[in-house]
Amino acid sequence: MDWYSLRVLSGREKKVRDSLLLEAEEGEIADKIEDVLVPSENVVEMRGGKKVVKNKVFFPGYILVKMELDKESRYFVENISGIVSFVGPKNQPEALKEAEVKRILGEVESMDGREVIGTRFFKGEPVKIVDGPFVDFTGLVQEVNAEKQKVTVLISVFGRSTPVELEYLQVEHEK
Structure with a gap:
């Protein structure tokens, strides 16, 4: 069995996946x-001062399916609601390379259970601190550590510039 990429209606990837699995069981091609x-x-975003966890799809409009491809299974899959087509040249399904599949599956496993902050900060950008002992202070981003999801912000305390390390959720872009 090989992995294939399917073009699906954007925003309906999970519904199409569920439909495909359900109809495969009922249509007797589950094997x-x-x-x-x-x-x-999972991406954490700040909305109205509250943390909101949102599930974000890596490849909007696409799903991956590991299947045995023949005329019958291809016809069956392409006629499921929400599926546009297989990905490949001249509408011919092309199996994904093993290296591509391992890379994608590796990314999924590395993200498993970990929440990523959806906000990005840049060096020199003005930010406002919204949580912690320096709440309502403003400053400039001096350093960004995306891996740890922390920023170092220069704030003015008693007339001196002081670097403070904060988590992404403790700061927001200044309006």
Whole structure:
């Protein structure tokens, strides 16, 4: 069995995955479909001062399916609501390379259970501190550590510039 990429209606990836699995069971081709994957991650965003966890799809408009491809299974898959087509040249399904699949699956596993902050900060950008002992202070981003999801902000305390390390959720872009 090989992995194939399917073009689906954007924003409906999970519904299409569920439909594909359900209809495969009912249509008796479940033995030809081994796995259906929608690579995604949990992203934490600040909305109205509150943390909101949102599931973000890595490849909007695409899902991955591990299946045995023949005329019958291809026809079956392409006629499921929400599926546009297989990805490949001249509308011919092309199996994904093993290295591509391992990279994608590796990204999914590395993100498993970890929440990523959706906000990006840049060096020199003005920010406002919204949490912690320096709440309501403003300053400039001096350093960004995306891996730890922290920023170092220069704030003015008693007339002196002081670097403070804060988590992404403790600061917001200054308006």
